[in-house]
Amino acid sequence: xxxxxxxxxxxxxxxxxxxxxxxxxxxxxxxxxxxxxxxxxxxxxxxxxxxxxxxxxxxxxxxxxxxxxxxxxxxxxxxxxxxxxxxxxxxxxxxxxxxxxxxxxxxxxxxxxxxxxxxxxxxxxxxxxxxxxxxxxxxxxxxxxxxxxxxxxxxxxxxxxxxxxxxxxxxxxxxxxxxxxxxxxxxxxxxxxxxxxxxxxxxxxxxxxxxxxxxxxxxxxxxxxxxxxxxxxxxxxxxxxxxxxxxxxxxxxxxxxxxxxxxxxxxxxxxxxxxxxx
Amino acid sequence: xxxxxxxxxxxxxxxxxxxxxxxxxxxxxxxxxxxxxxxxxxxxxxxxxxxxxxxxxxxxxxxxxxxxxxxxxxxxxxxxxxxxxxxxxxxxxxxxxxxxxxxxxxxxxxxxxxxxxxxxxxxxxxxxxxxxxxxxxxxxxxxxxxxxxxxxxxxxxxxxxxxxxxxxxxxxxxxxxxxxxxxxxxxxxxxxxxxxxxxxxxxxxxxxxxxxxxxxxxxxxxxxxxxxxxxxxxxxxxxxxxxxxxxxxxxxxxxxxxxxxxxxxxxxxxxxxxxxxxxxxxxxxxxxxxxxxxxxxxxxxxx
Numbered sequence: 001x002x003x004x005x006x007x008x009x010x011x012x013x014x015x016x017x018x019x020x021x022x023x024x025x026x027x028x029x030x031x032x033x034x035x036x037x038x039x040x041x042x043x044x045x046x047x048x049x050x051x052x053x054x055x056x057x058x059x060x061x062x063x064x065x066x067x068x069x070x071x072x073x074x075x076x077x078x079x080x081x082x083x084x085x086x087x088x089x090x091x092x093x094x095x096x097x098x099x100x101x102x103x104x105x106x107x108x109x110x111x112x113x114x115x116x117x118x119x120x121x122x123x124x125x126x127x128x129x130x131x132x133x134x135x136x137x138x139x140x141x142x143x144x145x146x147x148x149x150x151x152x153x154x155x156x157x158x159x160x161x162x163x164x165x166x167x168x169x170x171x172x173x174x175x176x177x178x179x180x181x182x183x184x185x186x187x188x189x190x191x192x193x194x195x196x197x198x199x200x201x202x203x204x205x206x207x208x209x210x211x212x213x214x215x216x217x218x219x220x221x222x223x224x225x226x227x228x229x230x231x232x233x234x235x236x237x238x239x240x241x242x243x244x245x246x247x248x249x250x251x252x253x254x255x256x257x258x259x260x261x262x263x264x265x266x267x268x269x270x271x272x273x274x275x276x277x278x
Numbered sequence: 279x280x281x282x283x284x285x286x287x288x289x290x291x292x293x294x295x296x297x298x299x300x301x302x303x304x305x306x307x308x309x310x311x312x313x314x315x316x317x318x319x320x321x322x323x324x325x326x327x328x329x330x331x332x333x334x335x336x337x338x339x340x341x342x343x344x345x346x347x348x349x350x351x352x353x354x355x356x357x358x359x360x361x362x363x364x365x366x367x368x369x370x371x372x373x374x375x376x377x378x379x380x381x382x383x384x385x386x387x388x389x390x391x392x393x394x395x396x397x398x399x400x401x402x403x404x405x406x407x408x409x410x411x412x413x414x415x416x417x418x419x420x421x422x423x424x425x426x427x428x429x430x431x432x433x434x435x436x437x438x439x440x441x442x443x444x445x446x447x448x449x450x451x452x453x454x455x456x457x458x459x460x461x462x463x464x465x466x467x468x469x470x471x472x473x474x475x476x477x478x479x480x481x482x483x484x485x486x487x488x489x490x491x492x493x494x495x496x497x498x499x500x501x502x503x504x505x506x507x508x509x510x511x512x513x514x515x516x517x518x519x520x521x522x523x524x525x526x527x528x529x530x531x532x533x534x535x536x537x538x539x540x541x542x543x544x545x546x547x548x549x550x551x552x553x554x555x556x557x558x559x560x561x562x563x564x565x566x567x568x569x570x571x572x573x574x575x576x577x578x579x580x581x
Contacts (some may be wrong), residue, residue: 011369011453012463017362018372024359027433029384032396039399078305085302089295097303099373104540105485106545110512111531114519115313118320118528125316125449126308133372145487150309182290204386211389214494214512218519230393235499238395243404257387 040251043244051248054222055235064230064255067141068209071148072156072202079156080198085162087158101158104151109164109214116147117218144229147215152205159201163194195271203264210257308450314535321532324525331527332518341514342533344422348510352429355480356486360437362476364475365467367438367446379442385434389509393431394499397424401406420502428496433486440482441475447473477548477555484548488541492534 022135040048051057085091086098104112120137130137137143150166175185213231220227230253237246289295292321322329334340364380367375385393401410401418418424454472457465472479494512501508509517509531519527 010457011450011466012457013467014366014370014372018366018370021359021366022380023362024355024362025378025381028427028434029381032393032400032431033384035400035405036392036396078301082300082302082305085299088289091299091303091367095339097306099316099542100306100310102542102545103314103538106492107490107539108494108512108515108534108538109529110494110515111317111492111534111538112313114515114524114531115317115320118524119313119316123408125312127316141318150313153309182294207387211387211392211495212312212390213389213498231389231495234389234391234395238398238499243399243402247399250389253389254392261387 004113018237020274027066030199036247036250037245039243043248047244048248048251051245056228057230057249057252058229059225060228060233061252061256063123063141063144063228064253065260066208067148067229068152068206068212070145071209072151072205074145074149075152075156075205076202079153079201080160083157083160083164087161105154109151109212110218112150113215113218114148117143117216120219121145138219139227141220141227143219143221144216144227147219148209148212151212151215152209155205155208156198156201159197159204160194163197164190167193170177192271196268198270199264199271203261203268206260206264207257210253210260291292308580317528317531317535320528323528328525329397329529332526333533337509338514340532341509341511343529345491345510345512347422348429349487351426352433352490353483353486355430357437359405359434360441360482361467361479362441363438364441364445365386365471367442369450375426382435385431390428390432390493391499392498394428394496397428397431397496397500408523420508421502422508423541424500425497425508428500429490429493432493432496436486437479437484437487438480440478440485441546444475444478445471460463477552481545484541488538491537536572 025156033261042053082101085103086094118124118139119270120130120143122128122131122136124138127138135142137146171189172185175189179189207256211231213229213235215227217232220229222232230249234249234253237243237249290298292443298317333342347366363378366372398419399405400407401411401424403419404414408419418427452470453466457463458471461469491510492512493510494516497510498513498516501513511534515527515534517526518530
């Protein structure tokens with residue numbers, strides 16, 4: 001073994017580690033995926049479209065992706081403010097707040113679901129207050145959005161935070177010297193630098209929110225054509241042993257998710273090129 | 279990362295600062311602190327005896343032991359996979375590497391319900407494999423193996439995701455040095471790589487564990503909800519809740535919430551240690567010695 005001549009193969013174990021990884025990947029991820037798409041393929045295009053374009057499925061897709069989008073937009077604003085405050089300002093208890101941002105990662109979704117439902121139910125702590133203003137949250141699409149805001153909150157904060165920390169303050173100093181206001185500095189210097197991170201966070205948050213099941217089913221009320229999300233519709237089909245219907249809906253959901261992720265990826269590339277970030 | 283000596287012109291007006299801090303704190307309070315507080319206040323609302331009785335109930339105990347068993351199998355499997363994948367990806371150049379990383383990340387963007395469905399289709403009675411399994415009396419669907427497999431799927435990327443960027447940043451120089459000094463590959467991993475990545479690995483493990491113990495959607499689809507047999511704690515929470523035993527549901531939920539808090543505490547300690555290590559190694563001159571000086575054994579036993 002000669003290090004200088006075989007720079008990338010001097011370390012052993014490629015065969016073993018790569019082989020094991022690939023084996024495990026096939027077993028746990030690829031074969032199940034292949035089976036899902038194989039089953040969907042057997043349905044035939046007409047039957048597939050017939051299932052997917054039924055009113056109930058279309059409505060659930062609208063709810064799922066609509067509420068996910070709303071939750072991500074809310075988190076883009078408040079997540080950014082939270083990350084900003086955590087990086088730039090000092091206040092008592094900051095470390096505890098910082099640590100608890102990750103709670104939605106660590107807290108099981110079903111637990112979050114029953115807690116949020118109890119909070120926002122008409123007799124709950126927050127629900128009571130909102131009812132005075134005639135706002136209903138639990139058992140409506142708004143409730144779904146609330147649950148999705150909870151579970152996708154850390155994605156945005158945690159992707160933006162490190163970028164904000166590593167930002168070169170010299171650039172801001174230069175902008176200040178050139179007479180820019182704080183708002184101008186934010187809009188023209190800081191915001192372009194954190195845009196890729198915001199988009200990455202938004203993509204991960206959206207993917208997670210669209211597939212979310214545990215925290216949503218409690219607060220949604222699950223009324224068909226009103227507050228039924230697509231993952232729940234899949235389980236409803238499974239309970240009736242309608243495996244074909246479930247497969248068709250699942251494949252459609254995956255397809256839309258990947259399309260959205262691809263779109264965000266393209267926007268990210270465009271913004272990288274435009275602002276000249278790596 | 280404190281900016282305590284930040285000059286005034288680098289920050290906003292005091293009023294702006296105050297308003298932004300208030301918004302952020304209110305947001306975190308409403309969406310994170312309040313739900314967490316509610317879980318515990320509901321759980322103890324019927325007193326300590328009710329709490330104890332709910333936990334000690336045979337169905338709850340069965341759920342707890344099944345959850346522990348599932349995590350005990352799924353976590354080590356994914357740790358081995360994650361370490362292998364990270365070693366292959368960070369130390370070698372090969373075609374399709376970024377495609378491999380994309381595939382590893384795939385379970386993140388799949389709904390847990392869809393994951394459960396995929397295994398139903400694979401092992402269910404309507405498939406060829408499923409019929410064979412039934413003929414030979416192997417139970418996967420609506421049984422413990424199915425729950426373990428589904429949990430493995432949803433926690434699949436965590437360890438690899440944590441290790442790949444870390445090992446990429448550290449490079450392969452020290453491993454190369456170890457090889458020159460006559461170590462074999464396994465020794466290089468155990469004595470050189472492992473001490474460098476142990477905190478990242480531990481972080482990956484606790485994230486995997488938290489998700490494994492809390493997974494709901496995928497497990498719900500594949501478990502068949504057989505009480506006392508295929509119920510994990512999250513599924514038990516759902517059953518109690520749907521039976522309008524709200525307090526009971528919150529009692530079991532509080533057990534999982536405690537697990538979540540423990541996860542956050544360990545995570546914070548790890549980050550704190552890591553920051554200290556970084557600060558220390560920056561204070562010294564950057565030499566390979568600092569890397570070799572770290573104790574190696576803890577993580578090897580933890581995983």
